[in-house]
Amino acid sequence: MSGLSHFLEDEGIPTTSISLIRTHTEKIKPPRALVVPFELGRPLGAPNEPDFQRRVLHECLKLLERPSGPVLEDFPDVPPGEDEEEAQGWACPVNFAPPVDDISDADLVYQSLLQEVNLLRPWYEEAVKNYKRSAFGISGNTPEEIARFLANFVIDPEGTAPPVDGETIGVGFKRLADDLRYFYTEAAIARPDQRTRDLDVANWLWGETTLGKVLVTIRDYSMDCEEPSLKALAPTAMVPTHQRHRTQHG
Numbered sequence: 215m216s217g218l219s220h221f222l223e224d225e226g227i228p229t230t231s232i233s234l235i236r237t238h239t240e241k242i243k244p245p246r247a248l249v250v251p252f253e254l255g256r257p258l259g260a261p262n263e264p265d266f267q268r269r270v271l272h273e274c275l276k277l278l279e280r281p282s283g284p285v286l287e288d289f290p291d292v293p294p295g296e297d298e299e300e301a302q303g304w305a306c307p308v309n310f311a312p313p314v315d316d317i318s319d320a321d322l323v324y325q326s327l328l329q330e331v332n333l334l335r336p337w338y339e340e341a342v343k344n345y346k347r348s349a350f351g352i353s354g355n356t357p358e359e360i361a362r363f364l365a366n367f368v369i370d371p372e373g374t375a376p377p378v379d380g381e382t383i384g385v386g387f388k389r390l391a392d393d394l395r396y397f398y399t400e401a402a403i404a405r406p407d408q409r410t411r412d413l414d415v416a417n418w419l420w421g422e423t424t425l426g427k428v429l430v431t432i433r434d435y436s437m438d439c440e441e442p443s444l445k446a447l448a449p450t451a452m453v454p455t456h457q458r459h460r461t462q463h464g
Contacts, residue, residue: 324365341404384443
C-alpha cells in the first residue's frame with residue numbers, strides 16, 4: 215500500500231497509511247505514514263478497544279493536514295494494558311498440560327492439539343457470544359481438520375498435500391495456521407473481566423501451547439526447505455517478530 219500511495223498522489227489523491235514495520239516504510243517513503251507498535255495483523259491495536267482504535271485512526275487521518283512529505287510519525291500513545299500500572303496479571307482461562315515434547319508422531323501431536331481445541335472451545339463460544347464476531351473461519355475448515363493437517367505437516371511436510379485445491383502448500387498452510395491461531399486467541403481473551411495485553415496472549419500461545427510449538431517447528435523447517443511458497447513466508451509471515459527468539463533462526 216505504501217508503494218501504491220505514490221501513484222495515487224501523482225493523480226492528485228492525498229494518502230495516509232499505517233505502518234507496522236518502520237524499516238519497510240522508511241525504504242518506500244510513502245507521502246504520509248503513522249508508525250504503530252502493534253502486532254502484525256492488528257494495525258489499530260488490540261481487539262475490543264474501540265476508543266483506542268478510533269484514536270489510532272484519528273492520528274493517521276491527521277497526517278492528511280500535511281501538504282507534502284514524506285511524513286513519518288510514531289503513534290504517541292501506549293496501547294491499553296501495556297502500562298505496567300494497568301496490567302492485571304492476565305491468565306488464560308484454561309489450564310493446559312505442557313506442550314507435547316515428542317513431535318515425531320503425527321497422531322500424538324494431533325491428540326495434543328485436539329485436547330487444546332476441546333478445552334478452549336467453550337471459551338471460544340463465549341467470545342463469539344460476547345463480541346458477536348469472529349475472525350475464525352477463513353479457511354472453511356473445522357479446528358479438528360486444521361489440527362489434523364498441522365500434525366501431519368509437521369511430521370512429513372514433503373509428503374503432505376496442499377490443504378487448499380489450486381493453492382500452493384505455503385498459502386494453504388498459512389490460511390489454516392492463521393485460522394487456528396484466531397480460534398486460540400479469541401478463546402483466550404473471552405473473559406471480559408480482565409484487561410488483556412497482546413504480548414501476554416502471544417507469549418502464552420507461542421510458549422505454552424502445542425500449537426505454538428508446532429508452528430515454530432514448521433517455520434524452522436521452512437527457512438531451510440526448497441519449497442518456494444514456504445521459503446517466501448518463513449522469514450516474516452509465520453512467527454511474529456517478538457516470538458522469533460523461540461526459533462532456530464531468530
